[in-house]
Amino acid sequence: xxxxxxxxxxxxxxxxxxxxxxxxxxxxxxxxxxxxxxxxxxxxxxxxxxxxxxxxxxxxxxxxxxxxxxxxxxxxxxxxxxxxxxxxxxxxxxxxxxxxxxxxxxxxxxxxxxxxxxxxxxxxxxxxxxxxxxxxxxxxxxxxxxxxxxxxxxxxxxxxxxxxxxxxxxxxxxxxxxxxxxxxxxxxxxxxxxxxxxxxxxxxxxxxxxxxxxxx
Amino acid sequence: xxxxxxxxxxxxxxxxxxxxxxxxxxxxxxxxxxxxxxxxxxxxxxxxxxxxxxxxxxxxxxxxxxxxxxxxxxxxxxxxxxxxxxxxxxxxxxxxxxxxxxxxxxxxxxxxxxxxxxxxxxxxxxxxxxxxxxxxxxxxxxxxxxxxxxxxxxxxxxxxxxxxxxxxxxxxxxxxxxxxxxxxxxxxxxxxxxxxxxxxxxxxxxxxxxxxxxxxxxxxxxxxxxxxxxxxxxxxxxxxxxxxxxxxxxxxxxxxxxxxxxxxxxxxxxxxxxxxxxxxxxxxxxxxxxxxxxxxxxxxxxxxxxxxxxxxxxxxxxxxxxxxxxxxxxxxxxxxxxxxxxxxxxxxxxxxxxxxxxxxxxxxxxxxxxxxxxxxxxxxxxxxxxxxxxxxxxxxxxxxxxxxxxxxxxxxxxxxxxxxxxxxxxxxxxxxxxxxxxxxxxxxxxxxxxxxxxxxxxxxxxxxxxxxxxxxxxxxxxxxxxxxxxxx
Numbered sequence: 001x002x003x004x005x006x007x008x009x010x011x012x013x014x015x016x017x018x019x020x021x022x023x024x025x026x027x028x029x030x031x032x033x034x035x036x037x038x039x040x041x042x043x044x045x046x047x048x049x050x051x052x053x054x055x056x057x058x059x060x061x062x063x064x065x066x067x068x069x070x071x072x073x074x075x076x077x078x079x080x081x082x083x084x085x086x087x088x089x090x091x092x093x094x095x096x097x098x099x100x101x102x103x104x105x106x107x108x109x110x111x112x113x114x115x116x117x118x119x120x121x122x123x124x125x126x127x128x129x130x131x132x133x134x135x136x137x138x139x140x141x142x143x144x145x146x147x148x149x150x151x152x153x154x155x156x157x158x159x160x161x162x163x164x165x166x167x168x169x170x171x172x173x174x175x176x177x178x179x180x181x182x183x184x185x186x187x188x189x190x191x192x193x194x195x196x197x198x199x200x201x202x203x204x205x206x207x208x209x210x211x212x213x214x215x216x
Numbered sequence: 217x218x219x220x221x222x223x224x225x226x227x228x229x230x231x232x233x234x235x236x237x238x239x240x241x242x243x244x245x246x247x248x249x250x251x252x253x254x255x256x257x258x259x260x261x262x263x264x265x266x267x268x269x270x271x272x273x274x275x276x277x278x279x280x281x282x283x284x285x286x287x288x289x290x291x292x293x294x295x296x297x298x299x300x301x302x303x304x305x306x307x308x309x310x311x312x313x314x315x316x317x318x319x320x321x322x323x324x325x326x327x328x329x330x331x332x333x334x335x336x337x338x339x340x341x342x343x344x345x346x347x348x349x350x351x352x353x354x355x356x357x358x359x360x361x362x363x364x365x366x367x368x369x370x371x372x373x374x375x376x377x378x379x380x381x382x383x384x385x386x387x388x389x390x391x392x393x394x395x396x397x398x399x400x401x402x403x404x405x406x407x408x409x410x411x412x413x414x415x416x417x418x419x420x421x422x423x424x425x426x427x428x429x430x431x432x433x434x435x436x437x438x439x440x441x442x443x444x445x446x447x448x449x450x451x452x453x454x455x456x457x458x459x460x461x462x463x464x465x466x467x468x469x470x471x472x473x474x475x476x477x478x479x480x481x482x483x484x485x486x487x488x489x490x491x492x493x494x495x496x497x498x499x500x501x502x503x504x505x506x507x508x509x510x511x512x513x514x515x516x517x518x519x520x521x522x523x524x525x526x527x528x529x530x531x532x533x534x535x536x537x538x539x540x541x542x543x544x545x546x547x548x549x550x551x552x553x554x555x556x557x558x559x560x561x562x563x564x565x566x567x568x569x570x571x572x573x574x575x576x577x578x579x580x581x582x583x584x585x586x587x588x589x590x591x592x593x594x595x596x597x598x599x600x601x602x603x604x605x606x607x608x609x610x611x612x613x614x615x616x617x618x619x620x621x622x623x624x625x626x627x628x629x630x631x632x633x634x635x636x637x638x639x640x641x642x643x644x645x646x647x648x649x650x651x652x653x654x655x656x657x658x659x660x661x662x663x664x665x666x667x668x669x670x671x672x673x674x675x676x677x678x679x680x681x682x683x684x685x686x687x688x689x690x691x692x693x694x695x696x697x698x699x700x701x702x703x704x
Contacts (some may be wrong), residue, residue, distance in 0.1 A: 020670065054368060055364075055367070056368065059365055061365065063361060063364045065359075065361035065362045065364070066362065067362045067378065067379055067382050067383055068383065069382040069383055069385055069386070070378070070382045074378065074382075078362070078365075078366060078378050078379070079367065079380060081366055081367060081371070081375065082366070082367035082368065082369040082371075083367075084374075085371075086371045086373045086374050089371070089374035089377070089378070090373070090374070090377060091372075093377055093378065101337040101560070136365075142270045142330045142367075142432045174510060
């Protein structure tokens with residue numbers, strides 16, 4: 001599975017509908033940017049998709065979901081806990097195997113933070129924590145990426161580096177972004193969300209930044 | 217003011233305590249209590265550490281029983297906490313922790329005798345119940361998000377080890393360390409029923425009037441607890457836990473015939489044992505209820521309510537002693553010493569000492585319970601006031617106390633007090649062993665008369681009473697929306 005076709009997506013909060021009903025069909029190879037005002041329902045939509053694809057996706061949630069007491073290595077390694085036996089995972093918790101160490105270090109190097117491998121994530125800065133969550137999603141290596149504002153805490157060059165990496169590693173992706181330029185540059189399809197409905201759905205080569213700004 | 221629910225609740229409890237005072241037996245019956253008290257304090261300031269080698273052995277045994285009991289309790293409690301969401305497990309845990317360590321010890325003494333297992337299980341069993349509850353509360357507080365992000369086919373154990381344990385590891389460790397301190401207190405008082413720990417040594421010193429020996433024991437006990445951060449080190453823990461079983465002492469061998477007899481004969485209600493059938497059970501039970509259980513419950517409840525309010529009053533008086541908002545460093549240092557001594561001394565030992573000095577009545581029990589629990593809550597509230605930032609022109613002195621600080625800490629004060637309500641009742645029941653007519657007195661007499669069937673029924677009633685008070689305390693805390701952490 002790498003593309004998917006979801007219909008009847010709805011979500012309510014406190015009895016009030018925040019999303020849908022809407023349908024979303026994503027083909028393999030599509031890189032979808034979800035854009036729209038904050039509160040439009042982008043995060044909710046990403047959660048819904050995550051559940052509907054049976055969690056078979058690499059997810060970067062907005063609140064990152066890191067285990068703060070564990071070092072960077074273990075937070076990244078968590079992306080592949082299903083690939084190993086329980087005893088292997090337990091031993092890794094105490095003393096990681098060199099093969100995994102090298103693999104995770106290489107990944108972190110691409111994100112410019114290999115020296116933080118053994119630092120507990122609690123003591124990292126916001127941007128570093130965000131990159132740990134991205135590294136976990138990359139390490140997870142699922143066919144689809146679901147990311148909710150993955151570059152909100154990163155500065156210019158690092159933001160481009162991360163988006164480039166995500167585009168390269170995931171054939172199919174759905175990324176919520178508030179930066180319209182980024183969306184146009186790294187995604188090939190733009191879906192605009194307004195009041196829980198799809199208000200815009202176009203390939204990015206047929207859009208300009210000002211077309212999208214009407215959503216805000 | 218009267219319309220505030222917290223104030224109204226407090227006033228109701230004060231009224232109940234005043235009403236209870238009418239029926240309570242409060243008196244000093246010793247012929248010369250102040251001379252005895254003076255002799256005792258003289259003993260504490262002239263401690264005799266070298267009277268016999270028994271003291272050091274007792275200290276070693278106290279530490280060993282605490283380590284083995286708490287270690288076993290925390291392992292079992294942890295396993296139970298994993299299945300704590302199931303109602304039967306919760307009920308089971310509530311039941312085993314509602315029975316005091318000394319009651320467990322009295323039960324095991326009847327069939328294991330003075331074997332080390334008696335002391336170990338007496339600590340481990342109720343502590344398992346407590347650990348199960350608190351560990352599960354701590355585990356429930358963990359952020360569930362990382363667990364939701366794991367790949368779908370991740371194993372349950374790996375998910376647990378990676379996403380639940382690391383997040384609450386510090387809390388688990390802090391709570392277990394706190395429980396170890398409690399375990400040292402529990403272990404010390406097990407000596408009062410004959411196990412070879414400090415309580416045994418204290419009782420024999422007291423009965424011979426050797427106040428300097430008793431003073432030495434108390435001082436060593438305080439030093440032991442006050443220096444815990446120095447000698448309880450994560451790296452040394454495995455050494456202690458693995459080594460402790462070898463320092464429990466030999467005791468006496470278990471006679472397995474006794475074990476079998478206890479379960480198949482001794483605890484079977486006597487009408488059933490004598491073949492009178494269920495018809496004989498009703499008069500037997502009602503006689504037990506009228507003559508022992510009901511008077512025991514009445515006295516336990518009366519004493520608990522008085523002690524609860526006395527604890528509250530003492531707390532409110534004591535917390536300024538360590539608060540940064542008052543006085544100079546000298547007073548604060550002595551305040552710290554007073555509160556540390558008050559909370560490190562097990563209420564059972566305090567009650568025992570006061571009972572020796574003042575003679576039998578409810579008074580020593582009330583004072584002991586108030587000192588110990590007031591010391592604990594006073595310390596916590598005092599520390600809490602140190603985090604409060606007052607405006608620069610805030611009033612000083614009594615106005616600062618009554619207008620600025622008490623209103624700010626009153627809710628957590630009540631939360632801690634209601635949290636300890638059940639603990640105070642459990643202790644009140646057990647103080648009966650010292651000769652105050654609470655439930656423990658009737659349990660102890662039944663055991664002295666080798667009527668274990670009656671003792672078991674009375675222990676069961678005590679447990680149910682504790683569970684009832686625990687439920688009521690939680691109901692009131694929820695009703696008043698009072699929050700508290702379990703480490704108290």
